[in-house]
Amino acid sequence: MIEQVPTSILCEAHCHLGEGPTYDVTTGTAWWFDIREGRLYEAQLGSGKVRVHPLGRMASALGRIDAERQLIVAEDGLYIRNLADGTLSLYRPLEADNPATRSNDSRVHQSGTFWIGTMGRRAERGAGAIYALHRGEIVRLFPNVTIPNAICFSPDGGMGYFADSAENVLYRVALDPATGLPSGAPEVLLRQRGTGDIDGAVVDADGLIWNACWGGGCVDVYSPQGAHLRSIAVPARQASCPAFVGADLSRLLVTSAWQDMDEAARAADPGHGQTFLLEVGARGRAEPDVRLAS
Secondary structure, three states: OOEOOOEEEEEOOOOOEEEEEEEEOOOOEEEEEEOOOOEEEEEEOOOOOEEEEEOOOOEEEEEEOOOOEEEEEEOOEEEEEEOOOOOEEEEEEOOOOOOOEEEEEEEEOOOOOEEEEEEEOOOOOOOEEEEEEEOOEEEEEEEEEOOEEEEEEOOOOOEEEEEEOOOOEEEEEEEEOOOOEEOOOOEEEEEOOOOOEEEEEEEOOOOOEEEEEEOOOEEEEEOOOOOEEEEEEOOOOEEEEEEEEOOOOOEEEEEEEOOOOOHHHHHHOOOOOOEEEEEOOOOOOOOOOOOOOO
């Protein structure tokens, strides 16, 4: 059964492909992207004020570097964004010589290592990969990925999770907690066999995996052993990625999308592409800062 929990709309804008939410506990600010439209959204949770920052390129995720800077994951590389004026400067190119791919799901490990997914712009099979930005160097971890998603990490940093949404499989892989790099081979944690596809995910303070179900209109909650524990309704069919937000990290922000939906499908799904806050009765963890080269 899908649970109904108190839910509000954080942003009424209908994102073409809402993705990559994260939360800065130091400023009370939520951030997310509309990948297809090249926009970065900024929401002050205290006031509810939302700002939109055009980026001039497709981008999908960010990590906080420090109080003045963010690292933006974009279609052709990683960019340092100055918070004061929004200027972007290229930090590292990534698949910049391959116009067929773009960035997708990404998340920062507790060590400061940034895992970054890429994929074909038309979801071409095996065109993407998952990389790690580790101490300023980009290392390819897993090649031949079609749609990388659900990148997240256990609270102790010793386990990483990722999915290939084209396979509808969530993997787990043992990590070195000090580096965020794999210390073993990936293994299948679960296969999604119900309605919808595995999309973005985040791990809470208890180690539970909160996974947005694209096409299922919900967020599924799994144990670290892969047992399905809960399904929580999202008022948009194509839920895309969750993040814990708020002063006590007890609310779940969920992005959504209208990508590949025709006019009739959008009319039947009035929440398409909107961004929501769910009262889920759980507690998240603060996102770590990304660590650049020393």
